[in-house]
Amino acid sequence: MPRWILHVDMDAFYASVEELDHPELRGKPVIVAGPEPRGVVATASYSARKFGVRSGMPTAQAKRLCPQGIFLPPRFERYEEVAQKVRAILREYSPVLEPISLDEAFLDLTGTELLHGPPEKVAAEIHARIPRETGLSCSVGLGPNKLLAKLASDSAKPGGLRIVRPEEVQSFLDPLPVEDLWGVGPKTAERLWEKGIRTVRDLREIPVGLLRSWFGQKGGEALWQLARGIDESPVVPVRAAKSISNEVTYPEDLFEREKILAELRRLALLVADRLREEGFLAQTVQIKVRFSNFVTSTRQTKLPAPTDHPLILAEEAVGLFSRVGVPPGQGIRLLGVGLADLVPATFRPIPLFPDPKLGEALWEVRRKFGPDSLGLGPTGLK
DNA sequence: TCTGGGGTCCTAGGACCC
DNA sequence: TCTGGGGTCCTAGGACCC
Numbered sequence: 001m002p003r004w005i006l007h008v009d010m011d012a013f014y015a016s017v018e019e020l021d022h023p024e025l026r027g028k029p030v031i032v033a034g035p036e037p038r039g040v041v042a043t044a045s046y047s048a049r050k051f052g053v054r055s056g057m058p059t060a061q062a063k064r065l066c067p068q069g070i071f072l073p074p075r076f077e078r079y080e081e082v083a084q085k086v087r088a089i090l091r092e093y094s095p096v097l098e099p100i101s102l103d104e105a106f107l108d109l110t111g112t113e114l115l116h117g118p119p120e121k122v123a124a125e126i127h128a129r130i131p132r133e134t135g136l137s138c139s140v141g142l143g144p145n146k147l148l149a150k151l152a153s154d155s156a157k158p159g160g161l162r163i164v165r166p167e168e169v170q171s172f173l174d175p176l177p178v179e180d181l182w183g184v185g186p187k188t189a190e191r192l193w194e195k196g197i198r199t200v201r202d203l204r205e206i207p208v209g210l211l212r213s214w215f216g217q218k219g220g221e222a223l224w225q226l227a228r229g230i231d232e233s234p235v236v237p238v239r240a241a242k243s244i245s246n247e248v249t250y251p252e253d254l255f256e257r258e259k260i261l262a263e264l265r266r267l268a269l270l271v272a273d274r275l276r277e278e279g280f281l282a283q284t285v286q287i288k289v290r291f292s293n294f295v296t297s298t299r300q301t302k303l304p305a306p307t308d309h310p311l312i313l314a315e316e317a318v319g320l321f322s323r324v325g326v327p328p329g330q331g332i333r334l335l336g337v338g339l340a341d342l343v344p345a346t347f348r349p350i351p352l353f354p355d356p357k358l359g360e361a362l363w364e365v366r367r368k369f370g371p372d373s374l375g376l377g378p379t380g381l382k
Numbered sequence: 383t384c385t386g387g388g389g390t391c392c393t394a395g396g397a398c399c400c
Numbered sequence: 401t402c403t404g405g406g407g408t409c410c411t412a413g414g415a416c417c418c
Contacts, residue, residue, distance in 0.1 A: 034386055038384090038385080039386070040386050040387095041386095042386080056385085056386080060383075060384085064383080100417085101388095101417085103418080182416090183416065183417085185416045185417080186415090187414085187415060187416085216392085216393075218391095218392070218393090219392080219393095239390095244389090245388070246387085246388090247386085247387060248386095249385095249386060294384080294385070296413085296414095297412085298412060299411085299412080300411065300412080301410095301411090302410070334386090336387085338388095338389095
């Protein structure tokens with residue numbers, strides 16, 4: 001059955017929300033960015049983009065390009081509020097809404113025609129309502145699948161509406177550069193360019209067998225389908241989290257082992273809090289370590305049973321660090337702790353540790369006598 | 383110019399088992 | 401006496417997305 005998928009992309013979202021809340025900033029080069037020395041730009045207003053400022057660029061570089069820029073720290077709670085307003089508008093037209101981030105969402109309009117009229121009309125209505133009701137500009141794309149809807153809204157930026165009908169798919173795609181395709185990042189683009197493939201039309205001429213030999217079975221197939229605008233992936237309203245993590249880049253590199261371990265404990269307790277708030281247990285603990293030279297190592301371990309016990313998670317994280325070889329002379333610029341293999345806490349397979357003192361005692365014993373002295377078995381303490 | 387933070391998915395190699 | 405083949409699990413790294 002043919003589908004109609006809509007993609008909404010809020011223009012320069014964080015910067016636009018700042019301009020909405022501070023009207024005196026309107027039209028100025030507003031740049032929402034993390035602090036120097038190691039922060040990067042989250043969003044630059046179109047006025048700032050004229051100076052060459054882009055998302056992901058170091059804040060220090062943005063300041064050199066645009067010294068008169070108005071640099072603001074992000075206020076995610078506020079952006080979340082506005083995002084909820086936009087989502088509420090979208091939900092009026094279909095329950096099948098998939099938020100991609102605060103500023104982007106897919107909406108499946110297939111089969112909503114009897115209720116709301118033709119999808120083309122709905123797209124125009126949404127495109128008009130969002131600025132009217134939120135004060136913010138958005139770009140809207142409508143197409144037969146997510147890939148086309150997304151590319152359509154990209155081509156309409158900023159502030160436009162673009163509809164790609166099934167019969168227009170190939171003529172719409174063909175002139176686009178390959179790096180515009182979803183899943184073609186810098187590395188893949190580079191490899192394609194080396195082979196003389198620059199546009200989707202070029203890519204479409206390559207036999208699938210050759211693509212498979214270059215990019216592997218899955219990668220090759222994916223490129224072959226992308227070039228033809230084929231994308232069967234569904235709009236998924238609620239995605240269960242598969243992992244959660246907290247990581248920090250430090251303003252100055254860390255060198256002292258005690259400081260590093262203390263940070264790992266702190267980060268572990270932060271993710272553990274989120275784990276518990278969201279009602280999950282985790283069975284895998286991961287750490288991430290980035291050295292001064294930007295080389296990154298990860299280590300992970302699978303626990304005998306899922307848990308949300310902060311002390312267990314913290315000590316696992318600390319233990320993993322001993323398996324990381326820090327190259328001589330290298331400091332540490334980033335540390336991260338992640339939790340994966342999440343299961344809902346309602347299926348808690350073992351007795352809870354309700355008493356923090358028990359957690360303390362457990363931790364003490366493990367610290368003194370080693371990780372084998374006392375741990376978690378499938379049915380509790382062992 | 384030195385490169386955030388939060389995620390997802392894929393690959394490849396080794397261990398282990400039958 | 402140097403000899404297999406498949407399946408699954410686990411780990412580390414990498415590409416990619418917003």
